[in-house]
Amino acid sequence: MRLFPGFLILSTLLTGCASLTEDECAVGEWARIGANDAAQGLKASRLTDHKKACERYNIEPDQTTYMEGYRRGLVAYCTPTNGFNVGRNGYTYRTICPRDTETGFLSGYKRGTTLHNIETSIAQVRDSLREVRTQIGELRAAPSKENRDARMRLYSEENRLENEEARLGRQRDAALVNADIFLQNINPDI
Structure with missing residues (x-):
């Protein structure tokens, strides 16, 4: 699949710290x-931050x-491609x-x-699976009737989580195919 074009306009520097230096x-x-x-998805009101930063140096931005x-x-x-990338990376769209x-x-x-949310859910399920498997291993190390009952409950939870992981994996695969078709339709060169 050719999902991600070589360019991603969205910068990873989406921060709210001091907007500009004296030199800038x-x-x-x-x-x-x-x-x-704008290319970082910031609102035009960001100019207010720049005005405040430059005010310290007695410089007025050219609005x-x-x-x-x-x-x-x-x-x-x-663009549709950048919209996909913004969503896929879990960034918030600021209605700009x-x-x-x-x-x-x-x-x-x-x-x-959609793809980001599915992948986040998969990661959460995998974390839960690791935790359940660790607990199962600890209970195996100290066999007793109580541990056996607890292990059985954990085996059931492990099975439920494995099924959930598989279901989410199928959802992710379908979302990837959908995204690939979408991206190819808007930009056949990718």
Whole structure:
């Protein structure tokens, strides 16, 4: 399957710390800063954080240039492929896409989020399975009638978790096929 294109516009640096350094404020590449903010899925109100950061250095951001860059960044961010990647990585969509691109973005985002949620559930089931198997091993080491009854309950729980893991695995496989078809339909080159 060819699920993930070589590009992922979404940066892993989705942080809320001090937005800009003195040098960044002084250089004032506001179009680039706006484009980067949008490409990271941040709201345009991020400019307020930049204003506060630059205020310390008596520098005023160029709001018009920032917004021009921000709009360019939205073009890159608000795609169905990026929507899938945002959802697949478990990021929150902040409702920043214009109406004309939001439907496509959300179509990808929904598929990515579904896959992310299934994979999160699989990881939780596997953690529970490890815990149950550890408990079974501990009870085997000290045989007694009480331990035997507890082991039987744990074997039943182990079986239930194994079935749940298999069910979720089938769901994940179906979601992967669905995502692959979706991504190929929107970008046949992947």
